[in-house]
Amino acid sequence: MRFFKYILLVIAIQVLSTNVFAQQEQDLPKGLVTSFQQGNSISLANFFSDRIELKIQDKEAIYSRSQAKQIMAKFFEKYKPKSLKKKHIGGKPDSPYFIGTLMTDNGNFRTTFLLKGSGNKALIHRLSIETE
Numbered sequence: 001m002r003f004f005k006y007i008l009l010v011i012a013i014q015v016l017s018t019n020v021f022a023q024q025e026q027d028l029p030k031g032l033v034t035s036f037q038q039g040n041s042i043s044l045a046n047f048f049s050d051r052i053e054l055k056i057q058d059k060e061a062i063y064s065r066s067q068a069k070q071i072m073a074k075f076f077e078k079y080k081p082k083s084l085k086k087k088h089i090g091g092k093p094d095s096p097y098f099i100g101t102l103m104t105d106n107g108n109f110r111t112t113f114l115l116k117g118s119g120n121k122a123l124i125h126r127l128s129i130e131t132e
Contacts, residue, residue, distance in 0.1 A: 028089065028096060028115070029122050036102070036111075037084045039076035045069035049116065049123040056129045068127075075129065079104035084111065091115075096122065101132065108132045 035043040048065045056075055063071065081104050088099040095116050102109040110130045115122040 028098065032124075033084055033086075033098075037081055039081040041069050041073035041076055044072055047115075047122075047124050048127075049125050052124060053126040055127070057131055079106050079109070094122075102129065 029047060031043065032047050035047065045065055045068065048068050050065055051062055052065065052068045053062050054060070054068050054071060056071065079102075081102060083103045085101045085103065086098065087101065089096060091097045091114070095114065097112065097114045099110070099112045102111040108131075110128075110132050112126075112128045113124045114126040116125050117123055
């Protein structure tokens with residue numbers, strides 16, 4: 001009987017954690033990860049806020065959307081993305097964050113971004129790309 005209760009508890013925890021993870025994934029705008037994986041700075045810039053804190057390796061500053069788009073275009077030219085592997089998605093519904101690894105032709109990068117807003121209206125306020 002004790003074993004049966006233990007199994008039910010494990011199943012309940014898995015179901016609840018799966019639902020929470022699915023809800024957090026829905027907090028990311030559709031197309032955001034795809035734009036990143038494809039190295040498409042133009043479509044990625046659609047997810048930038050008007051002012052974005054951008055850190056690429058050792059350089060960090062606050063840029064306008066158009067400046068950040070140009071910086072990301074140069075980054076994607078030098079480091080052509082292969083894939084973006086998710087490590088963690090968390091935060092609140094109106095401020096989700098993403099932590100992952102961007103795999104490129106010239107190395108891997110720890111990638112994090114923080115969004116503000118909810119659903120398809122969430123915009124990136126902070127983007128960090130650091131050498132792993």
